[in-house]
Amino acid sequence: MAIPTYAGKLERSWYYSYRVICALIFLFLIGPILIIIPLSFNVQPYFTFTPEMLSLDPAGYSLRWYEEFFASEEWMRSIKNSFFVAICSTIIATSLGTLAALGLSRPEMPYRALLMSILISPMIVPLIISAAGMFFFYSSINLAGTFLGLILAHTALGIPFVVITVTATLSGFDYSLTRAAAALGANPRTVFFKIMLPLVTPGVISGALFAFITSFDEVVVAIFVAGPEQRTIPLQMWGGIREQISPTILAVATLLVIISIMLLTFLELIRRRSERQRGLAPG
Amino acid sequence: MATSYSKVGEMTTNDGVPLKVSLQRSQRKLKIWAFLLVAPLLLFIIVSFIIPVVNMSLRGVENPQVHTIMPNVTKALARWEGVDLPDEATYAALVLDLQEGRKNKNIGKVASRLNYERSGMRRVISGSARKAVKLTEGPYKKQMIKIDKSWGDVAVWSLIKRESGQFTFSYLISAVDYRTNDQGNIEAKPENKQIYKALFGRTLIMSFTITAICILLAYPIAYLLATLPLAKSNLLMILVLLPFWTSLLVRTTTWIVLLQTQGVLNDVLVWMNIIDEAGRLQMIFNKTGTIVAMTHILLPFMILPLYSVMKTIPPTYMRAALSLGANPVVAFVRVYIPMTVSGIGAGSLLVFILSIGYYITPALVGGQSGLLISNMIAYHMQNSLNWGLAGALGFILLVIVMVFYSIFNKVIGIDKMKMG
Numbered sequence: 085m086a087i088p089t090y091a092g093k094l095e096r097s098w099y100y101s102y103r104v105i106c107a108l109i110f111l112f113l114i115g116p117i118l119i120i121i122p123l124s125f126n127v128q129p130y131f132t133f134t135p136e137m138l139s140l141d142p143a144g145y146s147l148r149w150y151e152e153f154f155a156s157e158e159w160m161r162s163i164k165n166s167f168f169v170a171i172c173s174t175i176i177a178t179s180l181g182t183l184a185a186l187g188l189s190r191p192e193m194p195y196r197a198l199l200m201s202i203l204i205s206p207m208i209v210p211l212i213i214s215a216a217g218m219f220f221f222y223s224s225i226n227l228a229g230t231f232l233g234l235i236l237a238h239t240a241l242g243i244p245f246v247v248i249t250v251t252a253t254l255s256g257f258d259y260s261l262t263r264a265a266a267a268l269g270a271n272p273r274t275v276f277f278k279i280m281l282p283l284v285t286p287g288v289i290s291g292a293l294f295a296f297i298t299s300f301d302e303v304v305v306a307i308f309v310a311g312p313e314q315r316t317i318p319l320q321m322w323g324g325i326r327e328q329i330s331p332t333i334l335a336v337a338t339l340l341v342i343i344s345i346m347l348l349t350f351l352e353l354i355r356r357r358s359e360r361q362r363g364l365a366p367g
Numbered sequence: 368m369a370t371s372y373s374k375v376g377e378m379t380t381n382d383g384v385p386l387k388v389s390l391q392r393s394q395r396k397l398k399i400w401a402f403l404l405v406a407p408l409l410l411f412i413i414v415s416f417i418i419p420v421v422n423m424s425l426r427g428v429e430n431p432q433v434h435t436i437m438p439n440v441t442k443a444l445a446r447w448e449g450v451d452l453p454d455e456a457t458y459a460a461l462v463l464d465l466q467e468g469r470k471n472k473n474i475g476k477v478a479s480r481l482n483y484e485r486s487g488m489r490r491v492i493s494g495s496a497r498k499a500v501k502l503t504e505g506p507y508k509k510q511m512i513k514i515d516k517s518w519g520d521v522a523v524w525s526l527i528k529r530e531s532g533q534f535t536f537s538y539l540i541s542a543v544d545y546r547t548n549d550q551g552n553i554e555a556k557p558e559n560k561q562i563y564k565a566l567f568g569r570t571l572i573m574s575f576t577i578t579a580i581c582i583l584l585a586y587p588i589a590y591l592l593a594t595l596p597l598a599k600s601n602l603l604m605i606l607v608l609l610p611f612w613t614s615l616l617v618r619t620t621t622w623i624v625l626l627q628t629q630g631v632l633n634d635v636l637v638w639m640n641i642i643d644e645a646g647r648l649q650m651i652f653n654k655t656g657t658i659v660a661m662t663h664i665l666l667p668f669m670i671l672p673l674y675s676v677m678k679t680i681p682p683t684y685m686r687a688a689l690s691l692g693a694n695p696v697v698a699f700v701r702v703y704i705p706m707t708v709s710g711i712g713a714g715s716l717l718v719f720i721l722s723i724g725y726y727i728t729p730a731l732v733g734g735q736s737g738l739l740i741s742n743m744i745a746y747h748m749q750n751s752l753n754w755g756l757a758g759a760l761g762f763i764l765l766v767i768v769m770v771f772y773s774i775f776n777k778v779i780g781i782d783k784m785k786m787g
Contacts, residue, residue: 095695106591109584113666114606116621117613119631123624131624132634180408187404192397199405201776206416208772210724212741213761214416216748217423221415240416243408301614304726308748321616325731329623337617344612348605 117341124149124334131329149335159320159336166316169231170299173238177295180239181246182288188247189254200247207244211304214241219308229311237305242295249294253287286358290351297347424765426758427542430535432480433527436473437464441531449525449551458507458518465492465499483753484537484547485526491517522549538759563743563760567767570740573658574722578669580662581718582711585669589710592670593677611667619731622660626651626732652734660728665721669714676710709779716775720768740764 091099127146128134136144153159184203188196206214218237219228227233257280265275303318310319317336324333378386434441439460447453468474478492498514512519529547530537540546540553544561548554555561588607592600610618625631628647636642650656680703688698726741733742740760747757 102587102591106587109588110603110606112584112663113610116625116663117610117618120617120621120624123631130629131627132629132631180411184405184408187401190397190401190404192394193401193405194398197776199409202417203405203408203412205420206412208720208768209420210726210741210761210764210768212724212726212744212748213420213423213765216744216757216761217419217421218415219748220426220754221419221422236415240412243412247408297612301616303616318614318616321620322727322731325616325620325623329620333620334624337614337620340614340617341609344614345609348608348612352605 120334121338121341124331124338126331126334129331131331131334149331152330152332153335153339156332158315159317159332162315162317162320165231165314166300166318169234169238169314169316170296172231172235173242173299174292174296176235176239177242177246178288178292181243181291181295182250182284185247185250185254189251189257200251203247204244206240215305215308218305222309228309229314231314234306234310234314234316237309238299238302239295241302241305242298245294245298246288246291249291250284250287253284257283283358286354289354293347293351297344420765423758424762426754427538427756427762428534428536428759429755430480430530430532430537432476433531434533436468436471436477437461437527437531439464440527444524444528444531447524447528449521449528452508452519452521453524455506455508457524458511459505461511461518462499462502462507465496466502469496469500480755481526481530483541483756484530485523487517488523488526491515491523525549525551535755538755539762541756542759542763563740566738566740566743567763570723571767573654573661573737573739574719577658577661577665577722578715578719580658581666581669582715584662584666585673585714586707586711589670589673589677592674593680594682607667607670610663611671615664615727618664619660619728622656622663622732623651626656626659651732652737654733654737656732656734657729657737657739660732661722661725664728665718668717668721672713672717673707673710676707676713680706713775713779716771716779720771720775723768723771724764 122137123131123133125145125147126134126137127144127148134144187193188200188203193199218233218240222228222233222237227236261279261283262275265279266272270278300316301318302316303322306314306316306319307322310316317340321333321336324330380386380389440457443457443460444453447457465474468477474492474496478489478496481488481492495511495515495518499511502510517523526549529535529551537547541556542563544556544564545553546556592603592607595603623630627633628649630651632650633642633647637644637647642648650659684702684706685698688702689695693701723739724741725739726745729737729739730742730745733739741764744757744760744764747753747760
């Protein structure tokens with residue numbers, strides 16, 4: 085992509101303007117997310133940079149919104165709820181989803197396309213329809229406004245991600261490895277745990293991360309299915325943004341950005357590891 | 368000859384079972400095994416997701432109110448021809464049902480159900496039910512018409528007859544801005560009451576707009592990522608993936624902070640003297656706000672499929688076209704772009720399907736003019752409590768999404784989709 089030395093004036097100017105265009109689009113993608121970080125340290129309850137902040141005066145910055153956040157019982161409870169619901173639904177979604185993906189990737193699986201579209205449907209159906217449907221259904225079996233109801237609802241939403249990522253990992257799986265292991269005398273259980281699982285694990289983990297973030301970030305279904313006892317972080321934010329944005333929201337947003345950076349880094353490390361592992365495996 | 372040959376050549380296992388049969392048997396076993404692995408998840412999805420969604424869509428045609436709460440009227444009206452007023456027996460049934468309904472405190476459901484079809488019916492039903500309690504003996508026809516002269520109106524009776532079935536199309540008809548008039552014919556609603564068709568139209572147009580902007584913005588980025596050396600492109604990829612992994616509410620909040628009239632962007636514009644203090648731009652809580660925020664949120668869904676397609680295109684193709692004398696623009700348009708069509712298709716359908724059902728972002732930054740059909744469904748679910756209409760609107764939305772999804776599945780295949 086480097087510019088050749090023989091490039092003419094026109095090509096040169098196009099090359100640089102292309103770079104500028106790309107830089108602007110990247111700015112559009114990342115700028116808005118980064119801008120809230122300094123704003124969350126604003127000493128004033130404004131959503132813009134004060135003159136003190138611009139002159140980098142320490143008096144313009146404070147941790148008061150973070151203090152408010154950590155002192156608020158409501159926010160603390162919502163953190164607990166969010167993690168509890170997300171972890172539970174991730175565990176269910178990942179275990180059921182991985183099992184199903186193992187079945188779906190077998191060559192003799194009948195009706196694969198049909199089954200796949202059913203399992204993927206929670207990702208395709210507009211959330212408001214899922215939410216309304218679940219609201220009626222869970223109310224009719226007395227699960228609305230309970231943790232179990234919210235966990236089951238979030239599990240359903242997270243499942244497509246697990247199924248897609250694990251099936252994708254398995255589609256590149258070299259079944260001659262399992263045959264080789266079996267030929268060398270390993271019983272089916274050993275083959276599964278020693279050969280298959282280590283190679284599939286990266287896919288399972290990234291599927292689990294997707295399921296986790298799906299639940300952790302979910303609002304629409306939570307609005308309809310969760311009761312006041314189950315208020316999650318996104319629900320708390322949703323209420324806060326709709327009524328009157330307080331800068332506490334920006335502090336929460338900053339913390340959430342940090343969480344997503346952590347998740348992203350984790351995912352990247354797994355990806356690299358699995359690439360190395362696959363590189364070692366005979367192709 | 369042929370049969371005897373096959374008999375001689377038929378191979379068997381040690382137990383004497385023909386090999387073909389044995390193979391089929393073991394194949395079937397494998398099939399059952401594979402299915403058993405999928406079964407728990409399938410059951411879970413069907414119970415916790417498919418049934419609720421189907422149930423929700425069915426609400427758009429279910430019509431239990433008149434049928435169950437006014438069973439006698441329903442029965443009596445079944446043999447009514449709808450020309451003159453019904454007979455005395457029907458009025459007696461009406462009084463009986465109103466009294467029962469008032470006693471069981473569920474007559475209000477009928478009242479609000481009929482009020483959707485004809486305004487004023489709530490008052491007619493509830494008022495009559497209150498007064499009908501005092502009636503003890505007939506003839507009821509005259510007394511009921513005296514209580515409310517609507518009972519002397521054939522149109523009211525036809526309405527009740529029409530809505531006394533277990534199922535109704537009136538929500539679906541209403542969801543596309545039509546209604547049934549007093550003569551029982553379907554006609555367009557008056558202009559000022561037509562809202563849903565326009566809203567569906569706006570949802571489609573805005574989704575198209577967002578998809579188009581996403582293509583324009585994603586293409587250069589995906590191209591850059593696909594052509595840079597891996598180390599650099601991995602680094603830049605983080606800039607795409609971070610928004611993808613960041614909470615939807617955070618991204619929506621940040622646009623409110625940036626675009627509101629006292630927000631960062633307006634401050635910058637004032638500071639640069641492009642606009643003055645009084646001329647601060649209204650960039651959010653309208654259509655612009657929805658489009659900008661949703662484009663930002665959905666852009667990674669366009670970049671990622673485009674990138675994965677572009678990565679597979681060998682750079683030699685472009686070089687070949689150039690060395691054969693094509694001008695770079697021609698080479699790009701005639702050689703490179705056609706090879707990325709599948710990526711454009713995948714990304715566009717994904718972005719389009721997601722944006723058509725969007726709820727959170729329009730609700731927060733859309734103001735009045737930037738609302739989409741999902742917001743209307745939420746309104747009928749939470750505020751007007753007209754769940755039948757919410758079901759009908761949801762059903763139509765679901766059908767639209769399913770059409771685009773099946774195109775997506777035919778053209779690209781959901782199992783080919785990659786994430787992250």
